[in-house]
Amino acid sequence: MAFTAGTRVGPYEIVGPLGAGGMGEVYRARDERLGRDVAIKALPDAFAADPQRLARFRREAQMLASLNHPNIAAIYGLEDASGTPHLVLELVEGETLSARLARGSLPPAEALRLGIQVAGAVEAAHERGVVHRDLKPGNVMITPKGVAKVLDFGLAASDLPASPDALTMAARTTLGTVLGTAAYMSPEQARGKPVDRRSDVWSFGCILFECLAGSAAFGGETVSDLLARILEREPDWSALPAGSSPRVREIIKRCLRKEAEGRPRDIRDVRLELEELAAGGATADPAREKSIAVLPFENQGGPDDEFFADGVTDEILNALAQVEGLRVAARTSCFAFKGRREDLRLVGEKLDVGTVLEGTVRRSGARLRITVRMVNAANGYQLWSERYDRELTDVFAVQDEIAGAIATRLRGTIEARGPVRGGTRNLEAYELLLRGRGLQIKRGRFVPQAITCFEQAIALDPGYAEAMASLADSYRLIGVFGGAPAAEYMQKALVLAERALAIDQNLADAWTTVAAIEEQYNRNFARSDALYERALTLDPRNSQARAQRALWRACRGAISFEEALAEHRRSVHDDPLNSWVGGMHSQVLGIAGKHEESLVEAERSLSLDADSYYAHWNVMRSHAWLGHYERAILEAPGLMAISGRHTWALGLLAWTYGRAGRAHEARAVYDELEARSRHEHVSPAWLAMSAGSAGLGEEAIRWSEQAVAGRDPLVLWGPKMQFWDPVRTHPRFLEVMRGVWA
Secondary structure, eight states, X not given: OOOOTTOEEXXXXXXXXXXXXXXXXXXXXXXXXXXXXXXXXXXXXXHXXXXXXXXXXXXXXXXXXXXXXXXXXOEEEXXXXXXXXEEEEEOOOSEEHHHHHTTOOOOHHHHHHHHHHHHHHHHHHHHTTEEOSOOSGGGEEEOTTSOEEEOOOTTOEESSOOSHHHHHHHHHHHTTOOOSOGGGOOHHHHTTOOOOXXXXXXXXXXXXXXXXXXXXXXXXXXXXXXXXXXXXXXXXXXGSOTTSOHHHHHHHHHHTOSSGGGSOSOHHHHHHHHHHHHHTGGGGOHHHHTEEXXXXXXXXXXXXXHHHHHHHHHHHHHHHTTEETOEEOOHHHHHTTTTOOOOHHHHHHHHTOSEEEEEEEEEXXXXXXXXXXXXXXXXXXXXXXXXXXXXXXXXXXXXHHHHHHHHHHTTOEEOOOSOSSTTOOOHHHHHHHHXXXXXXXXXXXXXXXXXXXXXHHHHHOTTOHHHHHHHHHHHHHHHHTTSSOHHHHHHHHHHHHHHHHHHOTTOHHHHHHHHHHHHHTSOOHHHHHHHHHXXXXXXXXXXXXXXXXXXXHHHTTSSOHHHHHHHHHHHHHHSTTOHHHHHHHHHHHHHTTOHHHHHHHHHXXXXXXXXXXXXXXXXXXXXXXXXXXXXXXXXXXXXXXXXXXXXXXXXXXHHHHHHTXXXXXXXXXXXXXXXXXXXXXXXXXXXXXXXXXXXXXXXXXXXXXXXXXXXXGGGGGGGGOGGGGGGTTOHHHHHHHHHHHO
């Protein structure tokens, strides 16, 4: 029976539903006696009268009661309500492993740690003669403290039947019947044959593969395709990260052997091997040993020195990026830890690095003191520390000295590539660059503020190539986000980016800007692809360039969305705490039709930067594309406030009103945009989409003509974006778009 809030089941009071699976509905309930919440699992009414399902449900209770392990959700009891049994279970807070993997692969150390816990849980079940048979990321919860809990033994069965009746029941539920979730089924399970504990070993191998690769070991458009690949093909081993441990690869390969006899007989052996690897810490993976994250140095001076401290951090990051063979965590992800006290071992796991550098900066008059400390991220032990007392004018030399000391200790060598910092020695200009970058990444109304910072930095140092590159991309963003006619700002951006490259040919960001302009405005796609390739050759871990390239190429049909998502998963892995990269990933997931995953990633992006207009926009868009129109509309006031009623925000609101059947409100939003267009630039693409959403077909076509004539970059997104749906099939509209969408 279905429960409503307030219903009592024995001593427990129902709070609300948690979800439902094939073997039951789950509710949150309150145990007032012990002051804790629990999960209550009930059979659906349709199943309660089925003796076989009822027997399996009771069997689950017996099996769970026999299992006592910190990585298995515990059973507290069995309660009857209206003659139907209900399981009282430990309520596990957190998120499922599948939800976590929707945001991309796990750092190798985190994957190893979770793998050990899951293997330990399965081992404990096997020792009691219990085979799970439905082991998958959706049945693994991760608590806020990072503890894995294996759930849902609703399909489990003992591989040691205690009686002829039990043996008959096991035969009924295994022979000729496919149970479990297809992507994680062993070959024998896919064939409907009897299974034993080696089937769980296979499923565990699939989970560990996905944790590292960010994609399932086996996929297919239909269940039949999927099962055929499980039976006949190998996983794409190249999907595993290039730096992953050879021993981990070998463990996964043994777990995924087609014949059960070739797999490890006991998952205990797998767990012990993984623990041995984990015990080796950073030395278990030489590639990870030569990697570092530089956390924002703590400012111990006055408030005005905050950007100076950030500048010191950034300069050391830039210098370390020149160390041959050293992998440096992305700046944005490193700066996500600014002002936070985190366990450095956790920082190492989140950023997938073997070492972490932290420090302090104090500026007093003409004197400067910098202290640094380098820590082994695997065990938290200090590897090196130093204090530098210098004249303020020596700051750049000190930064290079620190980078050199780190390189020596990590056995790297500094490449002789000339000036690292694009030529500036002006501290004030550098602080303006940092301030501008922080504003630029928020997008929307923050971009003009960023432009002011970059222009002031260049005024202080006219040869400052990095500031020129950042200003160039800000001009491009003005064209993309509709702040001014694309023709006006795209040309300014191109000239400035080329000036920066004339000073420093190694500026990957400048090459990225030129590539984007060639694609988004000039529509010279071949040249754009070549320039993006050059940028990523210079900086393979430039997550923003990789994510931007993938989104635009997918929208214009140059690559599939699966290819785009693979690029975005890599971007998120390389720069996991970058809100903008997360927002791009959310948008691609949404366009690809993965709306639930898109919402999860949008909310994660917003959690990284609550001031980001683009993150707020993606949360509202995700709700709207899910069909949660009223929920999306509730997000609108916050988005309007943070964006300053930006045209992207208003355009999204108009579309949402239109889809919700609120044509009057959609028309009001369009009227606001149209009125603004008389005295300021408003993107004709958004005017067209808003008019279509308000049912104004003629106006939508008229604005579409202007968007095409003005080379509005958003026109390129048309074939794949839902915003054009209201007029997509109109013959005149198709004629307007013929030359662009062909």
